[in-house]
Amino acid sequence: MNILLVNSSPRKHQACTYQLAQFIIQQISEKIDVEVVEVDAATLPHLDADYAKALSTPDLMYDESSGSLSLSNQLIAQLNKADFIIIASPMHNFSLPSSLKSWVDHVVRAGRTFEITATEKQGLLSNKPIYVLVSAGGRFSGKNAYQPDFFTPYLTEIMATVGLKDIQFFTIEGTVTNRETVQEQIDLLQKQLKNHLESTEISREMPVAI
Numbered sequence: 315m316n317i318l319l320v321n322s323s324p325r326k327h328q329a330c331t332y333q334l335a336q337f338i339i340q341q342i343s344e345k346i347d348v349e350v351v352e353v354d355a356a357t358l359p360h361l362d363a364d365y366a367k368a369l370s371t372p373d374l375m376y377d378e379s380s381g382s383l384s385l386s387n388q389l390i391a392q393l394n395k396a397d398f399i400i401i402a403s404p405m406h407n408f409s410l411p412s413s414l415k416s417w418v419d420h421v422v423r424a425g426r427t428f429e430i431t432a433t434e435k436q437g438l439l440s441n442k443p444i445y446v447l448v449s450a451g452g453r454f455s456g457k458n459a460y461q462p463d464f465f466t467p468y469l470t471e472i473m474a475t476v477g478l479k480d481i482q483f484f485t486i487e488g489t490v491t492n493r494e495t496v497q498e499q500i501d502l503l504q505k506q507l508k509n510h511l512e513s514t515e516i517s518r519e520m521p522v523a524i
């Protein structure tokens with residue numbers, strides 16, 4: 315199984331969402347062979363001028379061997395090859411960190427991952443599961459939420475635009491305001507993820523190689 319892990323925490327491997335992503339990978343790799351490609355979204359640049367021009371004038375030819383067009387091709391190829399996608403991310407200012415938005419801007423590309431019809435934007439990627447691990451300093455879901463959440467509805471909508479409609483969110487909230495419950499939440503999520511993986515097809519696609 316090919317797993318694509320997109321990590322957008324500036325704290326990189328120290329982030330609890332990254333550690334949970336490793337937990338998922340370990341659970342799956344106990345059952346089947348996995349190949350993991352990791353994208354450190356925190357190092358992605360913003361888009362360059364050629365990319366912006368190419369997307370707004372698609373009838374012209376562009377050199378795609380360098381810059382954002384080349385990077386976009388590479389990131390789209392990773393997305394196409396993946397059987398399963400994990401996104402590990404903090405919430406920043408009620409929404410995606412700009413690094414994760416940069417990844418989105420590189421992979422959501424007219425003519426490549428979606429096409430524009432008379433009535434809608436139609437996804438061109440084959441559907442595959444996405445697990446999104448989100449951590450937030452405060453609370454954005456449930457009855458104790460006190461801030462808006464533009465993260466989960468946005469990511470749901472934009473991934474569906476390219477054809478990825480099987481998206482699930484797993485959240486750790488209150489990492490700043492309720493630090494004492496963070497480890498409890500991680501332990502609980504690990505149990506939930508283990509049960510979840512066992513009850514889905516994700517870790518049952520191929521027999522373990524002997």
Ligand SMILES: Cc1cc2nc3c(=O)[nH]c(=O)nc-3n(C[C@H](O)[C@H](O)[C@H](O)COP(=O)(O)O)c2cc1C
Nearest residue numbers: 323325329330404405406407408449450451452489
């Ligand atoms: C620039 C910035 C903006 C943030 N905005 C929010 C926010 O809107 N809501 C929230 O609950 N936490 C916010 N936080 C806190 C982080 O979401 C929280 O500390 C998270 O657990 C960090 O995860 P990490 O370890 O992957 O960096 C923000 C943190 C930073 C650095």
